[in-house]
Amino acid sequence: xxxxxxxxxxxxxxxxxxxxxxxxxxxxxxxxxxxxxxxxxxxxxxxxxxxxxxxxxxxxxxxxxxxxxxxxxxxxxxxxxxxxxxxxxx
Amino acid sequence: xxxxxxxxxxxxxxxxxxxxxxxxxxxxxxxxxxxxxxxxxxxxxxxxxxxxxxxxxxxxxxxxxxxxxxxxxxxxxxxxxxxxxxxxxxxxxxxxxxxxxxxxxxxxxxxxxxxxxxxxxxxxxxxxxxxxxxxxxxxxxxxxxxxxxxxxxxxxxxxxxxxxxxxxxxxxxxxxxxxxxxxxxxxxxxxxxxxxxxxxxxxxxxxxxxxxxxxxxxxxxxxxxxxxxxxxxxxxxxxxxxxxxxxxxxxxxxxxxxxxxxxxxxxxxxxxxxxxxxxxxxxxxxxxxxxxxxxxxxxxxxxxxxxxxxxxxxxxxxxxxxxxxxxxxxxxxxxxxxxxxxxxxxxxxxxxxxxxxxxxxxxxxxxxxxxxxxxxxxxxxxxxxxxxxxxxxxxxxxxxxxxxxxxxxxxxxxxxxx
Numbered sequence: 001x002x003x004x005x006x007x008x009x010x011x012x013x014x015x016x017x018x019x020x021x022x023x024x025x026x027x028x029x030x031x032x033x034x035x036x037x038x039x040x041x042x043x044x045x046x047x048x049x050x051x052x053x054x055x056x057x058x059x060x061x062x063x064x065x066x067x068x069x070x071x072x073x074x075x076x077x078x079x080x081x082x083x084x085x086x087x088x089x090x
Numbered sequence: 091x092x093x094x095x096x097x098x099x100x101x102x103x104x105x106x107x108x109x110x111x112x113x114x115x116x117x118x119x120x121x122x123x124x125x126x127x128x129x130x131x132x133x134x135x136x137x138x139x140x141x142x143x144x145x146x147x148x149x150x151x152x153x154x155x156x157x158x159x160x161x162x163x164x165x166x167x168x169x170x171x172x173x174x175x176x177x178x179x180x181x182x183x184x185x186x187x188x189x190x191x192x193x194x195x196x197x198x199x200x201x202x203x204x205x206x207x208x209x210x211x212x213x214x215x216x217x218x219x220x221x222x223x224x225x226x227x228x229x230x231x232x233x234x235x236x237x238x239x240x241x242x243x244x245x246x247x248x249x250x251x252x253x254x255x256x257x258x259x260x261x262x263x264x265x266x267x268x269x270x271x272x273x274x275x276x277x278x279x280x281x282x283x284x285x286x287x288x289x290x291x292x293x294x295x296x297x298x299x300x301x302x303x304x305x306x307x308x309x310x311x312x313x314x315x316x317x318x319x320x321x322x323x324x325x326x327x328x329x330x331x332x333x334x335x336x337x338x339x340x341x342x343x344x345x346x347x348x349x350x351x352x353x354x355x356x357x358x359x360x361x362x363x364x365x366x367x368x369x370x371x372x373x374x375x376x377x378x379x380x381x382x383x384x385x386x387x388x389x390x391x392x393x394x395x396x397x398x399x400x401x402x403x404x405x406x407x408x409x410x411x412x413x414x415x416x417x418x419x420x421x422x423x424x425x426x427x428x429x430x431x432x433x434x435x436x437x438x439x440x441x442x443x444x445x446x447x448x449x450x451x452x453x454x455x456x457x458x459x460x461x462x463x464x465x466x467x468x469x470x471x472x473x474x475x476x477x478x479x480x481x482x483x484x485x486x487x488x489x490x491x492x493x494x495x496x497x498x499x500x501x502x503x504x505x506x507x508x
Contacts, residue, residue, distance in 0.1 A: 001400055015401055019391045019506050021345075036491070044343040044434040044490040044503050048332040050394040073346070074394045 002076060006059045007067050007083045020056030022046040023068045050074050054088070057081075091287035094198050113279060114286035119293050122319040123151045125473055126311055127326055128298050128334065130154030132163035132274075132459065133451055134326035135281035136466020137473070138290045144467070145474035148289035151320075153313060155297040159278030162328050165396075165428035166459040167351050167385045169364055169375065171208045171269035172233050175224045178484035178496050179437065180231040185481055186464030187233075187268060193463060199280030201272045202378065208269030208364040209238065209246070211413065213258040217368055221264035228266070238263045247365060249416050258369035258412060269364065271375055277462055300337055301448075308447035324449045324473050329394065329429025331452040338445060342452070343434040343490045345505055347388045348427045349456055350398035350406075354420035356380030370409030381423060384410060388430065388456075390506045398427035430455055432505030435489070437496035440469055440482040449473050450487070455505070 002014035024047055028034040047053065053073045058066050070079040070088045080090040092098060092111045102110055125141060127134045130152045141147045152158070170190055172183035194201050212218045218237075225235035239262045244252055252260055286292055293315070300312035301323070310319040325334055329346050356379050366373035371386035386406030389398050403425055411418050433439060433453030438461070440451050451469045454461065468479040478486065489495050501507050 014399070021392075021504065021506070040491050041341075045341050046343075046345055048342075048345050048392065050333055050346070053392055055392065071391075073392045076393070076395060076399075 004057060004069065004078065005081045006062060007081055008063045008065050009059060012062060016059060016061040018058045018060045020058055020066060023054040023056045113283040114292050117291045117293065119151060119296065119315050119318055124149040125322045125324065126318060126320045127152045127324045129326035130158035130292060130294065131161045131326060131328060132278050132462035133465045135278055135285060136462050137324055137326060137469045139281045139285040140467050140470035141474060142285060142288035142290055144470060147474055151291040151293055153296045153298055154294045157294050158282055158292060159275055162428040162458055163274055163278045165426055166274055167383050168271040168274045168459065169208065170272055170460040171266055173208065173228055173266040173269060174498060175227040176496055176498050177231065179498055180228065180233060182464055182481045183460065184231065184233050186461055189463035190272065197280035197284050199276060199283060201276045201280055203272045205268045205270040206363050207265050207267045209263045209265045210366045211263045211368040212261045213369040214261060218261050225264050234266055234268050236265045236267065238265050246363065250413050251415050271364065274459060298334065303445055306446055308445055322447045322473055324451060324469060326451045328431050328454060328458060331431050338448060340443060344453055345392055345432045346394050347430050347432050347505060348393040348395060348398050349388050349430045350402055350425055350427045351385040352403060352425040353381040353383050353423050355423050367409050367413045370412065372406050372409035374410065382417065382420060388506055394429055396427050396429060398425065434503035435495035435497040436499045438485050439487055440465065440472060441478060441486045
């Protein structure tokens, strides 16, 4: 069982959360010229490291906020969590 | 190579089975090979076998970081099927089913192919309609499919919850009678033994640490046991594909996720088919030893750990008890996990790459075991002929740019959503 620290509610069990994937992908900006390759990369291509991974989680059975988690994909150690508009400290 | 038969069994019984030949050798890596296959799992071993058998290419090495058959080919739930709706999948997996039917004879190794039938349960009228449509698509592609009603199923799985008041009543199901199971380890060992006998070097405890690429062409691989020259490299490393692709500066539409399975204590014969619960994440078959072999869905977050977490086991078994309440008294024997190379449309990638001489076989999601023979067959063709086989022409990398994706499950590029 993962223990995830929601930046709003504190430490809670994994059961309260759902996963949102790679936190580093950015939607291409609206109103600008966008190449099809940029769209493809946004839709289909992700970071998939063995080790430190920035990812999104949703406190779906709690405060319902989305936030960022820095977690090791091999050991599941959670290094840090932060709000969507913040950066990790670790 | 020593042929396995009842006569060789009797003959060796006289010498207390101490004189059997080794099934495959343990060679030192040579300086150079025509083809190097990275990954000694089912797909890698099958690829090497078909390279030797179908294309006469025998100067081949399989490089395996651990031991052969220690990854997903030894961790799956052994299910074989071709019950797909889309043509690309249906043709590819049905070709595989035909190979499964004669594989024990072809390899002179009993892979224990058991066509016990796979039943997908339906729990609503809408689901019955969807299964009727899928069954019709299968039959149009020459695949066996039978639509079962509630009364048919009462005879086949009488111990399932057929009460009228349960949350997900059983309306019927779709069955592929030729679907079933096979002994997963035997598949790896059978391919290994035959490949070895034709001259393939199976090199275990040999980790690939880098690639020598010059002017867009592969020239060799660096390993923990020295550098090896080659003109062609095939990658068959399932969940570790991204780690090798990173060494080649390739970005792939793949995420690594852990999928768990578990077995109960062995009990007397009860469940004669493979059954999937249609309203949740659960499927089950009974092994020849009597254990209930059960699986469900991904843990749901990126993972390279070959072990899982309890919440998903609990979730899967909760679904299992909804359909088979009598399983509540079974004791759990083992749980384990394997790393899935989840592609962004749920279908595999078997293709050439932007580097000349580097070939890619990945993206198997949860379905790699049943594809072992067909994947090996078409990947060997792709490597030997330097062009894709008709059967894997749709499983290309380009589809994530052209939009011609094969999204059988229809969930979009979010592999963790089951």
